[in-house]
Amino acid sequence: MAGRIxxxxxxxxxxxxxxxxxxxxxxxxxxTGREFTACCPFHDEKTPxxxxxxxxxxxxxxxxxxxxxxxxxxxxxxxxxxVEAVHDLADRANLPVPVEAGASSGEQQxxxxxxxILEEAAAWFRQQLRQHPDAQHxxxxxxxxxxxxxxxxxxxxxxxxxxxxxxxxxxxxxxxQIKLLLKAGVIIEKEHGGNxxxxxxxxxxxxxxxxxxxxxxxxxxxGDDTPKYLNSPETPVFHKGxxxxxxxxxxxxxxxxxxxxxVEGYMDVISLAHHGLRYAVATLGTATTPxxxxxxxxxxxxxxxxxDGDRAGRDAAVRAMENAIPEMREGRQINFMFLPEGEDPDSxxxxxGCSSFEARIAKSVTFSKFFFDHLTTQADITTIEGRxxxxxxxxxxxxxxxxxxxxxxxxxxxxxxxxxxTVKLTSGNKTTTKKxxxxxxxxxxxxxxxxxxxxxxxxxPELSVLAGDPQRFxxxxxxxxxxxxxxxELLQTNPKLKxxxxxxxxxxxxxxxxxxxxxxxxxxxxxxxxxxxxxSGALARLEQQLNEICTEELLHKAQAGTLSTEEKDRLxxxxxxxxx
Numbered sequence: 252m253a254g255r256i257x258x259x260x261x262x263x264x265x266x267x268x269x270x271x272x273x274x275x276x277x278x279x280x281x282x283t284g285r286e287f288t289a290c291c292p293f294h295d296e297k298t299p300x301x302x303x304x305x306x307x308x309x310x311x312x313x314x315x316x317x318x319x320x321x322x323x324x325x326x327x328x329x330x331x332x333x334v335e336a337v338h339d340l341a342d343r344a345n346l347p348v349p350v351e352a353g354a355s356s357g358e359q360q361x362x363x364x365x366x367x368i369l370e371e372a373a374a375w376f377r378q379q380l381r382q383h384p385d386a387q388h389x390x391x392x393x394x395x396x397x398x399x400x401x402x403x404x405x406x407x408x409x410x411x412x413x414x415x416x417x418x419x420x421x422x423x424x425x426x427x428q429i430k431l432l433l434k435a436g437v438i439i440e441k442e443h444g445g446n447x448x449x450x451x452x453x454x455x456x457x458x459x460x461x462x463x464x465x466x467x468x469x470x471x472x473x474g475d476d477t478p479k480y481l482n483s484p485e486t487p488v489f490h491k492g493x494x495x496x497x498x499x500x501x502x503x504x505x506x507x508x509x510x511x512x513x514v515e516g517y518m519d520v521i522s523l524a525h526h527g528l529r530y531a532v533a534t535l536g537t538a539t540t541p542x543x544x545x546x547x548x549x550x551x552x553x554x555x556x557x558x559d560g561d562r563a564g565r566d567a568a569v570r571a572m573e574n575a576i577p578e579m580r581e582g583r584q585i586n587f588m589f590l591p592e593g594e595d596p597d598s599x600x601x602x603x604g605c606s607s608f609e610a611r612i613a614k615s616v617t618f619s620k621f622f623f624d625h626l627t628t629q630a631d632i633t634t635i636e637g638r639x640x641x642x643x644x645x646x647x648x649x650x651x652x653x654x655x656x657x658x659x660x661x662x663x664x665x666x667x668x669x670x671x672x673t674v675k676l677t678s679g680n681k682t683t684t685k686k687x688x689x690x691x692x693x694x695x696x697x698x699x700x701x702x703x704x705x706x707x708x709x710x711x712p713e714l715s716v717l718a719g720d721p722q723r724f725x726x727x728x729x730x731x732x733x734x735x736x737x738x739x740e741l742l743q744t745n746p747k748l749k750x751x752x753x754x755x756x757x758x759x760x761x762x763x764x765x766x767x768x769x770x771x772x773x774x775x776x777x778x779x780x781x782x783x784x785x786x787s788g789a790l791a792r793l794e795q796q797l798n799e800i801c802t803e804e805l806l807h808k809a810q811a812g813t814l815s816t817e818e819k820d821r822l823x824x825x826x827x828x829x830x831x
Contacts, residue, residue, distance in 0.1 A: 256337055258756065260349055261322075262745065264337065265752040267344045268321045270308045277328055292328060293317040307710070308751030311771045318767050320751035322758075330502065330550040333758070335461055365488050368422065368431045369457075369465040375421055376409025376455040376468075383412045388473050389454050396518060397601050402525040406500060407457050411450035411470060418448045436467065436483040450481065456517045458489070458535065459499040466494065469517050469535065480516065482536050492540045495532040495547070496520055502550070504529040510553035512588075512612065513539060514596045515567075519557075522597035527605040531557075531596070538570045544578045553584040555615055557596055560589040569625060572618070576648055579618060581656040588615035619661060622648075623668060638669040646674070700792035701731050706769040707786045708738055709750050711779065714786045715742035724793065726800055734762050802826065 271280060271287050280287040280303060291301035291312040300314035311318040317327065325336040341348045380386050380403070389410045393403060411418065419438050423429040429446060432438045438446045453470030460466045467483030483489050497520035501508065504524070512531045514520060523531040534543065539556070547554050556571050558564035568587050575585050588611060590599050600608045616624075626644045631637035645665050652658040666674055698706075701724075708714055721739035724732050741756065742748060750770055757763035774785060805822040808814050814822065 256334070257349055260346075261337070261755050262748060262752045264340050264344065264346065265308055265320055265322070265755060266747070266749060267346070268308070268340050269305070270310065270321045270324070270751065271303055271305050273321050273340075273343075274303055274310060274324055277324075291315060291317065304750075306749075307770065308749045309754065309770055318771060320755055322755060326549065330508070332461055332546065332549070338462070362488060364431055365435050365486070366464050366466075368428070368435050369437075369467070369488075371422055372418060372432075372435070372437050372468070373407060373409060373455075373457045373465050375418060376411060376450075376457075377407060378409075379412050379417075380408065380410035380455075383410060385412050385452075386410045392454065392473060396522065396597065398521065398525055402521060405524070406497075406521050408521075409455035409457070411448065411453045411455050413452040415447045415451065418450070419446055434486060436486045436489065449483075452476065453481065456496065456521075458483070458494060458496055460488075460494065461499060461502075463499050463503075464488075467535075469496065471517065480536065491535040491537050493542050493546070494535060495543060496535060497524070497532040498546075498550075500524070501530050501532060508551050510555060510612075511547055511551050512555040512557055513543075513547075513571075514557045516595075516597075519596040523600055523608075526600045526608075528600065528608065538567070539574055541574055541577060544575055548578060548583055552582060553586070555586045555588055555612055557588045557590065559595060560592045564589060568621065572621060572625065573648075575618065576651045577653065579657055580653045583657075585618040586612075586615035587618075587621045588612055619664065622661070623664060627668070632668055638671075641665070642669050642671065642674060699731075700789045700796065701727065701735060702769070703789040704786065704793060705731070705735055705738060705766070706772050707774065707782060707789065708742065709753060709766060709770045710772070710774055711782045711786075712742050712748055712750065712753065713746060714782065715739050716746070717783065717786060718743075718790060723797060726797055727793070730762070734765075 274280060274289075275287075278289045278292045278301070280289050281299070283302075285304070285306065287303040287305070288299040289301045289303075290296050290299050291314055293301075293312060294315040294317075296314050301310065301312045301317075303310045308320060309318070310320075310324060319327065321340060322333065322336045325331050325339055326333065329336075329339075331339065338348055380389060393408070419429070419432065423432055423438070423446070429438070433440060433446065437449055439449050440446050450468060450470040452473050454473065456469040456471070457465045458467045458469060467486065467489035469483075470481045472479055472481070482491065485491065495513075496517055498511075500520075501511065508530055510530060512523075512528070514523070514531050514533050516533055520531045520533045523529075532547075534540075544554070556568060558568050568589070572585075572587070579585065590596065590611075594602075596608075599611075623645075626641055629644060630640035632641055642665065649658065649661055649665065652661060662674055666672065704718075715738075718739050721736045721743070724735050724739075726732075738753070741753070754763065754766055754770060757766055774782060802822065805814065805818055808818065809822065
């Protein structure tokens with residue numbers, strides 16, 4: 252679970268949501284036995300492989316592997332983040348979203364008031380652009396940049412007039428309002444008392460979060476003051492490392508986004524939109540962070556970074572590449588686009604138009620090419636020493652790639668460039684070789700009893716009542732045993748939880764992917780009697796495993812001569828049982 256929302260509320264939300272009814276709004280479902288099927292909305296297919304289980308409150312595609320709960324469907328299909336999806340389902344169920352335990356209702360109210368004061372500030376800035384005597388300077392600047400009133404209205408641009416306390420006088424009518432303006436970051440407290448406006452003589456750009464709420468501002472100076480661009484400071488609702496300017500507007504303009512282009516400034520985003528390119532966003536005075544990339548890849552499979560062609564642009568591209576490494580995997584694409592020196596996205600699209608600009612995007616440099624081109628500028632691969640240097644430069648970076656096909660293909664390219672048959676990724680003895688990549692498939696072994704027990708609990712959570720005291724299974728050891736104990740304790744305390752609610756408990760955790768995979772398994776028996784028999788059999792095998800562990804421990808103590816009377820009796824019972 253993420254955010255400030257109690258786990259119990261997520262459980263209730265999942266139980267109240269009919270996943271079949273929800274998904275049927277987007278994809279026509281057809282009843283097939285106990286489940287519902289459709290052609291998958293997440294990849295192209297002619298034969299339905301997308302299934303929805305009302306009993307589990309879970310969907311799964313056997314074609315592309317997409318899976319999840321009602322929350323997961325909204326996040327994947329509507330490109331919502333977790334909190335947005337929770338609010339959407341809560342609105343459907345007519346449930347208020349509560350604050351988690353430990354956070355006061357006053358804090359929630361404070362955030363609500365911050366959003367309100369920021370909306371009021373944005374409305375005031377827009378009014379100044381229309382009515383203030385000095386606003387003509389701002390209007391002339393926007394016209395000079397080729398923008399019109401319609402574009403300014405789309406992005407709700409405004410004007411902060413010259414002067415130290417215009418906004419303060421307009422909105423700071425009480426001590427409470429002044430406190431909110433300070434907390435929202437639009438006024439600044441003086442060192443010796445009093446306050447003044449943060450933004451003065453600037454064109455104003457409201458910054459919205461994923462739900463469309465204004466969370467901060469950017470301001471472009473009209474005079475000679477510095478800095479040229481000024482952003483709101485970090486506040487309870489504004490975090491520069493998470494937000495992207497123009498993302499809300501891009502999603503609002505285009506129902507289905509295929510790619511997003513990341514540029515450097517507010518005016519770049521607005522100018523590109525004005526000329527017909529509606530999928531540009533900008534970072535807020537920071538380098539692109541892993542959090543930015545995670546968010547963008549939830550929305551689109553392709554990200555294009557656009558940089559100036561000078562040295563500063565190349566350096567910024569390298570930083571973006573380094574931050575992107577942990578997020579790169581098959582199905583995701585990052586490209587790097589470099590403009591002619593002296594040009595930026597605004598000037599370039601004004602000079603050549605949208606079609607030519609998009610043709611440049613189509614020719615942008617792939618992540619893999621930029622990665623190796625950058626490293627080979629630091630290593631002369633025509634020499635043995637240079638090829639060795641290339642491997643040493645690439646190895647720590649490739650270690651940061653998620654395991655998978657993309658990583659293996661990057662290793663293959665490194666082997667080609669270094670002319671090596673093997674490339675050691677770790678400092679130990681493990682080596683990745685062609686033979687390992689294309690060797691024989693492992694023979695599948697029978698699932699362990701622990702795996703079977705966990706899988707059956709996901710199919711039929713009420714089986715947990717048959718398991719007895721969960722704590723005894725910790726003796727088995729390992730993360731699987733700990734997960735089983737947590738799962739049983741949760742279900743024995745909350746016997747009405749469905750599969751979907753269970754999976755939400757482990758969202759964004761390593762164990763969550765493991766549980767989601769087990770939830771897709773179809774047991775040999777679908778009736779409850781058959782499931783109970785299978786579960787009891789797996790529990791019996793687990794008990795046997797526990798007895799073997801206990802016997803081994805007691806025999807070890809017997810050899811050391813440290814057995815108590817009770818332990819001797821226990822050992823004798825276990826040895827007798829093993830002979831039966």
